[in-house]
Amino acid sequence: MRDDPAVVALVDRARSGDQDAWNDLVDRYAPLVWSVCRRFRLAGADADDVGQSVWLRLVEHLPRLREPAALPGWLATTTRRECLRLARAKQRKERIEQPLDTHMITxxxxxxxxxxxxxxxxxxxxxxxxxxxxxxxxxxxxxxxxxxxxxxxxxxxxxxxxxxxxxxxxxxxxxxxxxxxxxxxxxxxxx
CATH class of the missing domain: 1.10.10.10 (Winged helix-like DNA-binding domain superfamily/Winged helix DNA-binding domain)
Incomplete structure (x- = not known):
């Protein structure tokens, strides 16, 4: 899949503004993005948020993508990073919202x-x-x-x-x- 000429052609067409090529990229690689989200046990709104962030990053990064055949690896790595970012943000929020337990004070x-x-x-x-x-x-x-x-x-x-x-x-x-x-x-x- 890494040297797939169809991927290179889709990326080139999407770079030039072809909406059908963009839709094909999303259809082709959405299962990859969702599978990474599932590995992080994300579901529902969290998985949707990560997916949206990944596709937004691809829109921003697509013109600078040096190796179009490496797109699947780039998507998997970006999805993992977004999942980790979301997990860290949730942990920070939980720590902030956690009530102070006065019985735990030494x-x-x-x-x-x-x-x-x-x-x-x-x-x-x-x-x-x-x-x-x-x-x-x-x-x-x-x-x-x-x-x-x-x-x-x-x-x-x-x-x-x-x-x-x-x-x-x-x-x-x-x-x-x-x-x-x-x-x-x-x-x-x-x-």
Whole structure:
């Protein structure tokens, strides 16, 4: 079909203003345009809109069509592009028309005063949980939470303990922190 001399002749006649040639082109290639629309699951008014846009583009492009035998490929490509353009336009319209669901808004959209209040409450609960830890746990975790954190060697030198005990002691202290009732209240506040 790509090298069909009849297509070349129809395109040449349509270019020169022959209405019968134009009608023959539309009759011959309308099934191609509609089949592409069906692949995009367009029906009714949407398929008609795409078809009309494709034929309008052909009217505009026909004088510049370099290879008349390539018309079927040009029509298929143009129809696909018009289908995609229509799909994007519909998605934009749906997003714009979609009502705002206030239940979907998360804490990061809270008012600044509310965020500050929540952060202050979390800090208070964390300080309370941290205060319930034994002194050696508070000292170790404070050293390891510095910015930048101390190495285990530096922490062991400051605490007067062996390097090998820093990791296991840290794990036990964090477990104690998680088990504190105040920390449980902090976890409950986050949910």
């Amino acid at each position: 804490g990061e959209h809270d008012a600044p005063a509310e965020r500050d209040l929540i952060e202050a409450e979390r800090n208070m609960l964390l300080r309370a949980a941290f205060g319930q830890l034994p002194e050696h746990c508070r000292r170790l975790l404070t050293l390891l939470m510095q910015d930048p954190p101390l190495s285990y060697a530096e922490a062991s030198a400051r605490l007067g303990t062996s390097i090998g005990s820093i990791g296991p002691t840290r794990a036990r202290c964090l477990r104690r922190l998680r088990d504190c009732p105040a920390f449980a209240a902090l976890a409950d506040a986050d949910t």
